[in-house]
Amino acid sequence: MIxxxxxxxxxxxxxxxxHLVGSAVDRQDGFIHLSGPDQxxxxxxxxxxGATGLTLLTVDPDRLGDRLRWEPSRGGALFPHLYGPLPVTAVxxxxxxxxxxxxAEAVAALLG
Structure with a gap:
C-alpha cells in the first residue's frame, strides 16, 4: 500500500x-505526491x-496503472508519484x- x-x-x-486532483503543490509539480509505508x-x-484536520489515505497501487511511477526524491529515495487524478476507488x-x-505521531500510530 501507499x-x-x-x-x-x-x-x-x-x-x-x-477523484483527487491533488494539492496546490501537487498541481504545481505535475503529479500527486504519495508516500511508501516507510516514508x-x-x-x-x-x-x-502543526497542521490539523488531516486525513490519511491508504491507496492500492495496483488500482493506479501505469500513471504511477516511483521516482527519486528526498535523499534519492524512490517515492510514488501519480501522473493524473487519484480515483477514489483506489483508496x-x-x-x-x-x-x-x-x-507524524498520529500516522505512526495508525500504521502500527
Whole structure:
C-alpha cells in the first residue's frame, strides 16, 4: 500500500468529485505526491507539522496503472508519484487524524 496525507476538506471534495486532483503543490509539480509505508511518517513530520484536520489515505497501487511511477526524491529515495487524478476507488481506507496529536505521531500510530 501507499499513502496520501491531506486536509480532510480536500478528501471530502475528492469523494464528491470521484477523484483527487491533488494539492496546490501537487498541481504545481505535475503529479500527486504519495508516500511508501516507510516514508509517510517523515512526510507528515516535514510537511504537516502543526497542521490539523488531516486525513490519511491508504491507496492500492495496483488500482493506479501505469500513471504511477516511483521516482527519486528526498535523499534519492524512490517515492510514488501519480501522473493524473487519484480515483477514489483506489483508496482502500481513509482515517481522520486526531487533532490533539502531531501528524507524524498520529500516522505512526495508525500504521502500527
Amino acid at each position: 499513502y496520501k496525507l491531506l486536509p480532510t476538506t480536500e478528501w471530502n471534495d475528492a469523494r464528491a468529485a470521484g 509517510v511518517v517523515e512526510t507528515a513530520r516535514r510537511h504537516f507539522a 482502500v481506507a481513509a482515517e481522520a487524524l486526531p487533532v490533539d496529536v502531531p501528524a
